[in-house]
Amino acid sequence: MTNKARWEWEINNKTNFWGNGLKELWLYRYLLAGLVRRHFLLNYQQTVLGPFWVLLQPVITLIIYVVVFNKLVGISTETIPPVAFYASGIVLWNFFSESFTGTATTFRDNAQIFSKVYFPRIIMPLSVISTYFMRFSLQLLLFLLILTYYHFFTTFEFRITFWILALPISVLFTGAIGLGMGLFFSVITAKYRDFINMIAVGVRLLMFITPVIYPMIAIPEKARWIIQLNPLTPLFELFRLSLLNQGYVTPLQVAYSVTFSVLILLGSVLLFNKKGDKLIDII
Structure with missing residues (x-):
């Protein structure tokens, strides 16, 4: 009798929506940690200020926002100091925009690696968003220092209330x-490179229908529904409510954002797993 060989994993031409499961991701946890370290170092290698750019970039943006939108345009931030108001929007917006744009070109940026080495493709976008979460954590610390001042x-x-749990x-x-x-657009940009430029423009436009530089109360009531259609809006208002004790959001709006985020993430992961290996031949 011959014993059938047992393999820890098998590489074949079949793909499925669920990938190879969490067990395989756990086996590659050290690769994930190494990629996070690589992404972080590459961003600041051979720069004069190094990691200080993590804090300098939002500070420069903050100064511009205060001068333009508060001093020149005159957008009211109500009882919140303009610096604290704009800092809260900048910190959370940077996390979203960098996570989105950083993972939207996954296949284009890693074509050489994907075509030569096997590992779960989802590891790469996970490493990207983990890197940007580290950046967000440092910028959030800067924001808390501003509040302390x-x-x-x-x-x-600055009062800590039960809203901090949100x-x-x-x-x-x-x-x-x-x-x-x-993840969704990474599949599209692998086939159609034109979408890379469209994403850059789309992110800039999306910021203007997200309460980053203005409070919801500043929007005319008749036009407010347009901003509220954006699933990011309740999350930004909830972020300000948790740290600045001022935000205009209802439980129903939060439920809308949570439902949207779960559906878009689940659907995109399934699509990414299904199309990931097949796209290697295209790119």
């Missing part, structure tokens, strides 16, 4: 939307 040296009072919800599902949209 306003609390002790101005009349603005902070992980806003961050988690914002990242889920960014990752989900990125």
Whole structure:
């Protein structure tokens, strides 16, 4: 009798929507950690300031927003200091936009690696969003330092309320939307490179229908429904409510954003797993 060989995994021409499961991802956990370290180092290698760019970039953006939208345009931030208001929007928006654009070109950026080495393709976008989550964590710390300054040296009072429990919800599902949209468009950009330019333009336009530079109360009531159709809107308002105690959001709106993020992430993961190996021949 001959014993049938047992393999830990088998590479063949069949693909499925669910990939090879969480067990295989766990086997590649060290690769994931190595890729996160690689992405972080490559972003700041051979730069004068190095990792300080993580904090310098939002600071420069913050200064521009305060000068343009608060001083020149005169958009009211109500009782929240303009610096704190714009910083909250910048921090969360950077996390979403970088997660989206960073994963949307997964196949184009890693064509040489995918064609030579086997590993679960989903590892690469997971490493990208993990890197940007690290950046977000550092920028969030900077934002908390800004709040601390306003609390002790101005009349603005920073109070921790039970809404702080909603902070992980806003961050988690914002990242889920960014990752989900990125995975979906990574399949499209592998075939049609024109979409790469469209994504860059689309992200800029999306920011203007997301409450990053203005509070919801500043939008005329008749036009407010347009902003509320954006699933990111409740998450941004919830983020501000959790840290600044001011935000205009209802449980139904949060449920809408959570449902959208779960559906877009689940659908995109299934599509990515199904098409991932087949796209190698195209790119």
